[in-house]
Amino acid sequence: MAIRESVLHTVVNCFKRHGAETIDTPVFELKETLSGKYGDESKLIYDLKDQGGELLSLRYDLTVPFARFLAMNKITNIKRYQIAKVYRRDNPARGRYREFYQCDFDIAGHYDPMIPDAECLKIVYEILTEMELGQFCIKVNDRRLLAGILTVCGVPETKFKTVCTSIDKLDKISWDSVRNELIEDKNLKPEIVDQIGEYVQLNGGISVIDHLCTDPKLSQDNLVMEGLRDLKLLNRYLEIFGVTDKISFDIGLARGLDYYTGVIYEAVMLQNSEENESQQNGHLQESIGSIAGGGRYDGLVGMFDSKSRNVPCVGLSIGIERIFCILEKRYKTSGEKIRTTETQVLVASAQKTFLEEKMKLVSTLWNSGIKAEIFYKENPKFLSQLHYCEEQGIPLVAIVGEQELKSGVVKLRVIATREEVEIAREDIIEEIRRRTT
Numbered sequence: 001m002a003i004r005e006s007v008l009h010t011v012v013n014c015f016k017r018h019g020a021e022t023i024d025t026p027v028f029e030l031k032e033t034l035s036g037k038y039g040d041e042s043k044l045i046y047d048l049k050d051q052g053g054e055l056l057s058l059r060y061d062l063t064v065p066f067a068r069f070l071a072m073n074k075i076t077n078i079k080r081y082q083i084a085k086v087y088r089r090d091n092p093a094r095g096r097y098r099e100f101y102q103c104d105f106d107i108a109g110h111y112d113p114m115i116p117d118a119e120c121l122k123i124v125y126e127i128l129t130e131m132e133l134g135q136f137c138i139k140v141n142d143r144r145l146l147a148g149i150l151t152v153c154g155v156p157e158t159k160f161k162t163v164c165t166s167i168d169k170l171d172k173i174s175w176d177s178v179r180n181e182l183i184e185d186k187n188l189k190p191e192i193v194d195q196i197g198e199y200v201q202l203n204g205g206i207s208v209i210d211h212l213c214t215d216p217k218l219s220q221d222n223l224v225m226e227g228l229r230d231l232k233l234l235n236r237y238l239e240i241f242g243v244t245d246k247i248s249f250d251i252g253l254a255r256g257l258d259y260y261t262g263v264i265y266e267a268v269m270l271q272n273s274e275e276n277e278s279q280q281n282g283h284l285q286e287s288i289g290s291i292a293g294g295g296r297y298d299g300l301v302g303m304f305d306s307k308s309r310n311v312p313c314v315g316l317s318i319g320i321e322r323i324f325c326i327l328e329k330r331y332k333t334s335g336e337k338i339r340t341t342e343t344q345v346l347v348a349s350a351q352k353t354f355l356e357e358k359m360k361l362v363s364t365l366w367n368s369g370i371k372a373e374i375f376y377k378e379n380p381k382f383l384s385q386l387h388y389c390e391e392q393g394i395p396l397v398a399i400v401g402e403q404e405l406k407s408g409v410v411k412l413r414v415i416a417t418r419e420e421v422e423i424a425r426e427d428i429i430e431e432i433r434r435r436t437t
Contacts, residue, residue: 001340002338002339002340003324003327003328003331003338004101004320004324007131007320007323007324007327008083008101008103008320010127010130010131011083011103011127011318011320012081012083014123014126014127014130015081015103015105015123016081018079018105018119018123019079020079020080020081020105021078021079021080021081022080022081022082022083023066023069023080023082024082024084025059025062025065025066025068025069025082025084026059026065027058027059027084027085027087028048028056028057028058028059029056029057029059029064029065029068030054030055030056030057031045031047031055031056031057032055033057033064033065033068033304034057034059034060034064035057036258037060037064037257037258037259037300038060038061038256038257038258039161039164039165039256039257039258040162040165040256041060041088041256041257042060043089044060044088044089044090045057045058045060045088045089046058046087046088046089058086058087059086059087060086060087060088061086061102061104061317062082062084062086062102062104062317063104063106063259063297063300063315063317064259064300066080066082066104066106066313066315067259067297067300067301067303067304067313068304070108070301070304070311070313071301071302071303071304071305071309071311072304075108075311076108076109076110076311077108077109077110078106078107078108078109079105079106079107079108080105080106080108081103081104081105081106082102082103082104083101083102083103083104084101084102085099085100085101085102086099086100086101086102087099097321100320100321101320101321102317102318102320103317103318103320104315104316104317104318105120105123105315105316105317106313106314106315106316107119107120107313107314107315108301108311108312108313109311109312110311110312111312113230113233114230114233114234114237114263115237116314117234117262117263117296117314118234118237118238118241119241120265120294120314120315120316121138121140121234121238121241121243121247121265121316122238122241122243123316124138124265124267124292124294124316124318125138125241125243125246127292127318128267128291128292131323131327133269133291133323133326133327134269134270134271134326135269135270135271136246136267136268136269136270136291137246137247137248137267137268137270138243138246138247138248138265138266138267138292139203139248139249139250139253139265139266139267139268140231140234140247140248140249140250140253140263140264140265141249141250141251141252141253141254141263141264141265142227142228142230142231142262142263142264143227143254143255143260143261143262143263143264143295144223144224144226144227144261144262145212145224145227145228145231145251146164146167146200146251146254147160147223148218148221148223148224148227149196149199149200149218149224149251150163150164150196151221151223152195152217152218152220152221152224153192153195153196153199154189154192154195155188155192155196159186159188161258162186163182163186163188163196164254164256165254165256166178166181166182166185166186167196167200167252167254168253168254168255168256169181170200170252170253170254171253171266171268171289171290172289175197175200175201179193179194179197182196199212199251200251200252201251201252202249202250202251202252203248203249203250203251203252204248204249205244205247205248205249206232206235206244206249208249208251209228209231209232209235209249210232212224212228212251213225213228213232227262230262230263231249231263234263235247235249253265253266255293255295259297259299259300260295260296260297261296261297261298261299262295262296262298262314263295263296263314264293264294264295264296265293265294265295265316266290266292266293267290267291267292267293268289268290268291269291269326289319289322290319290322291318291319291322291323291326292316292317292318292319293316293317293319294314294315294316294317295314295315296312296313296314297313297314297315298310298312298313300313301313337393339392339393340392341371341392341393341394342371343371343372343373343392343394344370344371344372344394344395344396344432344436345365345370345371345372345373345394345395345396345397345398345432345436346372346373346374346375346385346388346389346394346396346397346398347361347362347365347372347373347374347397347398347400348374348375348380348382348385348386348397348398348399348400349382349399349400349401350382350399350401351401351402352378352379353378353379354400354401355378355379357400357405358374358400359374361398361400361410361428362374364429365398365428365429365432368429370429370432370433372398373394375388385397386413386415389415390415394415395414395415395416395435395436396412396413396414396415396432396435396436397412397413397415398410398411398412398428398432399411399412399413399420404422407422408424408425409422409423409424409425410422410423410425410428411423412428412431412432412435414435
C-alpha cells in the first residue's frame with residue numbers, strides 16, 4: 001500500500017498538472033450499458049441481479065461508464081480523471097487480476113485534430129519517465145489505417161472485429177501463430193493473410209508512415225489516407241512535446257476493444273535481451289505486458305444519447321497494477337526498506353513517570369500538523385523507543401525528562417547521526433519542520 005500510494009500520488013499530480021478535474025461513477029452499471037463494447041473480452045464481465053430483477057454488471061473499465069455519464073448529463077466538454085477499481089472474470093496471473101485499479105484520463109469535446117491526442121501521449125510519457133521504471137516504448141497506430149488495410153487485403157467487413165482480435169495478440173505470440181489462427185480459425189485465405197502480414201509487421205519511426213503514404217494500394221482508400229495524415233500531424237506535435245524518442249508506429253497494434261475509432265496507443269516496458277545476438281547491438285526487447293494504453297473513441301457517447309449526439313473523446317489508462325508488480329520486484333531485489341508511515345518524530349523519555357508530559361507534547365505537535373507518535377506504555381525502555389525509530393524510518397526523537405522540563409527545552413535526537421541538540425520548547429515545532437522538510 002505504501003508503494004501504491006506513492007505511485008498514485010505521481011499519477012494524480014500529472015493529471016492535475018494537465019488541468020483535469022475528477023469524477024466518480026458507480027461500481028455497477030446496467031448490463032446493457034456494458035454489453036457489446038469490449039469485443040471477445042465481453043465474456044469477462046461479471047453479471048449481477050438486484051432484488052428488483054434488473055440485470056446489472058460490475059464495471060469492466062472506466063471508459064464506458066464515463067461515456068454513459070457524459071450522455072446522461074449532456075456534457076459536451078470535459079477533461080477528467082478517475083481512479084477506481086474495475087472487475088474482470090479473468091484467470092489471475094502475474095499482472096492480471098479480477099479486481100484492480102485503473103487510472104484514466106480523458107478529454108471530451110470538439111477540438112482541432114490530434115492536439116488532445118498528443119497531450120494524452122505526453123501524459124503517458126511523463127508518468128512513465130517520472131516513475132523511473134526503466135526503458136519503455138509507446139506503440140501508436142490508427143484503427144482507420146488498420147480497417148483500410150484489411151479492406152485492401154480483401155477481408156470482409158463482417159470479419160474486421162474478429163481479425164483485429166487475432167492481430168492484437170502479436171505482442172504475445174509470433175506472426176506465424178497469428179497467421180495460423182487467421183487461416184484455421186477465422187477461415188481467411190492464405191494469400192489474404194500473407195498480404196495482411198506484410199503490413200502488420202511494420203513498425204518504427206515516422207518513416208513507416210511515410211512508406212505507407214506511397215503505397216499504391218492504400219492510397220486508393222480515403223479512410224487510410226485520412227488516418228495517415230493524422231498520424232503525420234500527431235508526430236509533428238509529439239516532436240514539439242519532445243516525446244518521439246519513445247514512439248514507435250506499430251501497424252500491428254490493434255487493441256481489442258470495439259469502441260476505438262482513430263488513433264490507438266499502448267506503452268510497454270523493455271529490457272535488454274540476454275538470450276540472442278540483438279543484445280550485442282544494444283537492442284531492446286519487449287518483456288512485460290502493456291502498462292498503459294488508450295485511444296480515440298468518437299462514437300461511444302452517441303450510443304447512450306437519446307438523439308445519438310456524438311461527443312468526440314480521447315483518453316488513456318495507466319496499468320497501475322503492472323507498475324506495482326515492477327516496483328515490488330525491484331524493492332525485493334534491492335533489499336531497500338520501504339517506509340510505510342510518514343511519522344516525523346517520536347516523543348520519548350529516558351525516565352519513568354513522564355507519560356503525561358509526553359502526551360502533552362505529542363498533542364501540541366499534532367495540533368500543529370506534525371506527524372508524531374508516542375509509545376502506548378507508561379514506562380517503555382528508552383532503547384526500545386530508539387529501535388522502533390530505526391525500524392520504522394522515523395528520523396527524529398523528541399526527548400522529555402526532568403532536566404528538560406526544568407530548563408524549558410526539548411532534547412531533539414537525530415536517529416541517523418545520534419546527534420542531540422536542546423531546543424527551546426516554543427521553537428520545537430519550527431525546528432522539527434526545518435529538519436524534516
